[in-house]
Amino acid sequence: MGKARTTFKYRKPVHTGSIILAGCLIILGCGGLTACKAPSSQAKTKLVVFEADSLMVPFAQIQSEFEKANPDIDVEIQAHGSIQVIRQVTELGQDVDVVAVADDSLIPMLMYQTKMPDGKPYASWCIEPITNEMVLAYTPKSKYADEINANNWYQILTRPDVRVGLADPRMDSVGYRTLMTTKLAESYYGVKDIMADTVGKYFSLPINANDANGNSAIIVPELLEPNDSHMVLRGAHMELLALLQSGDVDYSFDYKSAVIQDNLNYIELPKAINLGDDSFAQNYQKVVVRLDYQRFKTVNPVFEGIPIVYGITIANNAKHTEAGIKFIQFVLGPEGQRIFTAASQPELVPPICDNASALPGGLKSFFR
Amino acid sequence: MNRFFKKLPAVIAILLVLTMLASGIAGCKSGSTGTTTSKTTATGTATAALTIVKGDETKTLTMAQIKALPVVSGSTGDITSSGTIEGPNSYKGASLADILQSVGGIGSSDAIRISAKDGYSMTLSYKQAMEGAEFPTYDSSTGKEAPPAGTITVFLVYEKDGTALDDTIGPLRLGIMAPGQVTDGHWWIKWAQKIQVVAVQQSFDLKLSGAESADVDSSTFESCSAAGCHGTNWTDSQGRTWTGVPLWYFAGKVDDVTDSHDGDSYNTALADAGAYDVQVNSSDGTSATFTSKQVKQDDNLIVAFRIGGVALPSNQWPLALVGSDVSAQQQISKITSINLIFSNTTPTTTTAANSTTTTTAASTTAAVPTILTVTKGSSSKTYSMADLKALPAVSGYGGQLGKNNTINGPYQYAGVALSSLLSAVGGISAGNSVKVTASDGYSQVMSYQQLTNNSFTLFDSSTGQEAASADMTPFVFIAYSKDGAALDQSTGPLELGIMTCQNRVTQGQQWVKMVVKIEVVSG
Numbered sequence: 106m107g108k109a110r111t112t113f114k115y116r117k118p119v120h121t122g123s124i125i126l127a128g129c130l131i132i133l134g135c136g137g138l139t140a141c142k143a144p145s146s147q148a149k150t151k152l153v154v155f156e157a158d159s160l161m162v163p164f165a166q167i168q169s170e171f172e173k174a175n176p177d178i179d180v181e182i183q184a185h186g187s188i189q190v191i192r193q194v195t196e197l198g199q200d201v202d203v204v205a206v207a208d209d210s211l212i213p214m215l216m217y218q219t220k221m222p223d224g225k226p227y228a229s230w231c232i233e234p235i236t237n238e239m240v241l242a243y244t245p246k247s248k249y250a251d252e253i254n255a256n257n258w259y260q261i262l263t264r265p266d267v268r269v270g271l272a273d274p275r276m277d278s279v280g281y282r283t284l285m286t287t288k289l290a291e292s293y294y295g296v297k298d299i300m301a302d303t304v305g306k307y308f309s310l311p312i313n314a315n316d317a318n319g320n321s322a323i324i325v326p327e328l329l330e331p332n333d334s335h336m337v338l339r340g341a342h343m344e345l346l347a348l349l350q351s352g353d354v355d356y357s358f359d360y361k362s363a364v365i366q367d368n369l370n371y372i373e374l375p376k377a378i379n380l381g382d383d384s385f386a387q388n389y390q391k392v393v394v395r396l397d398y399q400r401f402k403t404v405n406p407v408f409e410g411i412p413i414v415y416g417i418t419i420a421n422n423a424k425h426t427e428a429g430i431k432f433i434q435f436v437l438g439p440e441g442q443r444i445f446t447a448a449s450q451p452e453l454v455p456p457i458c459d460n461a462s463a464l465p466g467g468l469k470s471f472f473r
Numbered sequence: 474m475n476r477f478f479k480k481l482p483a484v485i486a487i488l489l490v491l492t493m494l495a496s497g498i499a500g501c502k503s504g505s506t507g508t509t510t511s512k513t514t515a516t517g518t519a520t521a522a523l524t525i526v527k528g529d530e531t532k533t534l535t536m537a538q539i540k541a542l543p544v545v546s547g548s549t550g551d552i553t554s555s556g557t558i559e560g561p562n563s564y565k566g567a568s569l570a571d572i573l574q575s576v577g578g579i580g581s582s583d584a585i586r587i588s589a590k591d592g593y594s595m596t597l598s599y600k601q602a603m604e605g606a607e608f609p610t611y612d613s614s615t616g617k618e619a620p621p622a623g624t625i626t627v628f629l630v631y632e633k634d635g636t637a638l639d640d641t642i643g644p645l646r647l648g649i650m651a652p653g654q655v656t657d658g659h660w661w662i663k664w665a666q667k668i669q670v671v672a673v674q675q676s677f678d679l680k681l682s683g684a685e686s687a688d689v690d691s692s693t694f695e696s697c698s699a700a701g702c703h704g705t706n707w708t709d710s711q712g713r714t715w716t717g718v719p720l721w722y723f724a725g726k727v728d729d730v731t732d733s734h735d736g737d738s739y740n741t742a743l744a745d746a747g748a749y750d751v752q753v754n755s756s757d758g759t760s761a762t763f764t765s766k767q768v769k770q771d772d773n774l775i776v777a778f779r780i781g782g783v784a785l786p787s788n789q790w791p792l793a794l795v796g797s798d799v800s801a802q803q804q805i806s807k808i809t810s811i812n813l814i815f816s817n818t819t820p821t822t823t824t825a826a827n828s829t830t831t832t833t834a835a836s837t838t839a840a841v842p843t844i845l846t847v848t849k850g851s852s853s854k855t856y857s858m859a860d861l862k863a864l865p866a867v868s869g870y871g872g873q874l875g876k877n878n879t880i881n882g883p884y885q886y887a888g889v890a891l892s893s894l895l896s897a898v899g900g901i902s903a904g905n906s907v908k909v910t911a912s913d914g915y916s917q918v919m920s921y922q923q924l925t926n927n928s929f930t931l932f933d934s935s936t937g938q939e940a941a942s943a944d945m946t947p948f949v950f951i952a953y954s955k956d957g958a959a960l961d962q963s964t965g966p967l968e969l970g971i972m973t974c975q976n977r978v979t980q981g982q983q984w985v986k987m988v989v990k991i992e993v994v995s996g
Contacts, residue, residue, distance in 0.1 A: 158555045184555030196591050275595075276659050277554065292883065293935060295870075295975035297757075298788070306786075309598075310673065313790050315809070316756045316956065319872070319884050327596045328584050328673040330607065339609060340657040341554035347618060377935035387880070388935045397676055 209416030238381025270345035270357030279342035307336035565632035677791035683727030683813030717777030754957035761803035849993035873981030
């Protein structure tokens with residue numbers, strides 16, 4: 106007589122070891138314990154896009170439509186302030202494929218000038234696809250909302266019961282562009298001290314300007330401490346849009362696209378001061394903003410008055426250049442134009458490029 | 474043998490399981506992102522983790538020393554500018570206030586600059602650093618701004634969720650402990666390694682010109698104003714104390730080409746001889762002028778940069794002229810430059826009346842040069858710069874539309890109305906014209922109708938498009954000051970221009986540089 110044997114229902118007995126072996130083979134076929142995911146995700150290219158905050162709304166739509174049109178590409182987007190976007194690449198060593206910023210001058214300043222370990226610059230070209238302009242945002246709840254207009258806003262903003270929001274010019278481009286706009290307003294309206302009286306003087310160390318020969322150098326102190334309830338200072342302009350909605354701020358300067366996207370009221374400012382019209386570039390040049398200290402090692406703390414133009418590029422150390430090219434083709438193409446128009450950020454058609462000869466082949470056709 | 478082959482699947486299976494376990498552990502480590510993060514942990518060695526600088530004192534703290542301080546712990550996090558919330562996480566660290574005690578603490582006029590190893594830095598006010606004030610707080614779930622839920626403390630983080638910070642953000646990070654809430658990520662400084670106690674002030678440049686030129690920046694000015702250097706205080710009738718440097722020190726810096734800070738840089742001989750005027754200029758176009766004799770070593774003419782110990786308010790910043798020898802008309806502020814305007818004769822030697830020498834003493838005064846002649850027939854008047862400035866001044870804006878629609882200006886000018894100068898020689902009447910001549914021989918004629926009707930075409934100062942006048946009638950003037958400074962050699966010392974409102978300019982061809990003569994002529 107032999108040992109008792111457990112039999113299964115199967116006609117032929119299946120040994121335990123065989124079961125285990127079969128199981129292991131199945132698991133191995135999946136590629137290991139950690140990799141039993143849907144096989145299609147492994148085949149996708151992950152395209153990393155770092156964008157300026159003010160691109161969040163249109164880029165969310167672009168991301169969705171681009172991925173549908175390109176199912177083999179997974180777009181991962183992170184939003185930061187424009188300088189931080191570039192620092193992620195040039196100083197913090199992040200793997201970023203596409204860089205999109207709200208100030209096109211930053212790309213040559215920070216990415217052409219900064220070299221990778223192999224000696225090449227972090228970028229070699231910059232496409233300028235969209236513009237923006239400064240407006241004065243408010244809501245129906247804002248004090249004197251029924252009185253304010255394009256001719257008296259600078260008087261309304263000085264009223265003692267009005268709360269004015271300012272994005273910290275040390276941290277946010279909207280902040281230093283607010284200073285430029287209010288300074289340019291002085292010569293436009295023929296009224297002195299608009300910059301100081303609307304925003305600059307409400308700090309323990311005021312934001313002052315050196316005026317000479319028709320030009321102004323606005324100096325932002327290292328320390329900005331509001332010393333009056335008139336002034337509400339926040340690190341990011343998006344925070345002020347929320348405070349406008351809640352009624353904690355009456356007025357705040359911001360990008361027109363962001364204000365429209367947030368369904369806020371706004372005062373359209375004259376082209377001579379709103380930084381939105383290239384034909385007034387010479388006038389905008391009359392102001393610069395200088396930070397009284399160096400916040401970033403590699404960033405010269407001087408910002409010139411120039412038209413607001415966005416910049417986009419593919420980093421020279423990008424891991425997914427071809428996917429990046431497809432993405433920018435989508436941004437510049439009819440779908441991108443539609444999306445940006447719907448987001449109140451109409452594209453420049455045709456776009457501008459500062460160094461078209463350095464463009465990858467897939468993008469050159471936009472600049473012939 | 475049969476028994477072996479029957480057991481073989483089990484053996485193979487066991488081997489495979491062991492193999493998979495080994496590769497699985499390695500696979501878990503690499504992760505699906507494909508990036509490898511090197512992790513280092515605090516070793517508790519005696520290496521400095523943080524450097525604190527206060528004045529001349531530099532102190533370093535090791536991680537062990539930092540951890541020996543009272544612990545700040547709690548659940549908090551940060552929110553980025555795009556609204557992404559990181560946390561809340563459980564953090565541990567030491568308060569900035571406790572760390573600053575290692576250098577004796579800070580005063581209310583101090584600020585704290587935190588620097589990271591990548592060069593990033595931010596500066597906190599005293600209130601922020603010591604009281605946790607002025608940090609907006611946000612709901613950690615929704616990101617909406619909300620009142621603080623508890624005491625806010627600025628701290629140096631060394632541990633997150635029970636683990637020492639790795640070198641992707643640490644070993645130290647500046648954080649804001651707002652229990653249960655999050656705060657602005659700009660203040661969460663990774664790789665924090667240095668703290669500096671700083672006295673924060675705004676920078677400015679004071680431009681000096683005379684026998685040579687010099688700039689005095691705010692740091693130099695502050696050094697000069699120190700007690701024991703050249704600083705002085707003056708209390709006005711309202712009990713306000715102004716701090717600054719006497720005007721004559723700045724004259725001494727540019728009164729000749731020998732500027733030595735060792736010994737006496739001030740040329741008393743030039744000052745005694747009345748060799749120059751001292752013109753103090755404001756960015757609003759006003760100025761105050763003194764003779765060198767008035768300024769000479771007078772400690773009651775003060776260029777002040779502080780009032781009550783703090784920087785001047787914005788309507789006077791950066792500098793104001795104060796002191797018991799400053800008249801009400803001379804109390805200008807927003808000073809940007811000081812010019813020494815020399816005559817072109819050298820002083821002669823004088824000797825005192827009771828001198829024992831036999832040389833006859835004769836005191837002389839330097840001749841003040843004529844820079845403008847105005848004539849009508851036989852009537853003629855000459856003017857020095859001081860004479861012109863003694864006339865009623867006009868100040869306002871002017872700018873020029875040049876070729877190709879280029880716009881020069883507008884600038885802020887000060888000067889004398891042409892009509893004032895013409896009145897001094899009997900005025901003009903129908904049938905007259907006014908001929909203006911420059912030092913290079915160029916001349917221009919303006920008609921009676923043009924001058925009496927002030928009929929000048931105006932252009933928008935931004936676009937160059939022809940525009941209607943906005944608020945004032947333009948008029949002709951002789952400028953001696955532009956944006957608070959004397960005109961440079963290419964246009965001055967005098968320029969004929971058309972004064973308008975700030976957003977208008979006029980045709981550049983109507984302006985005349987280097988004016989030396991104005992004649993009322995027939996025709």
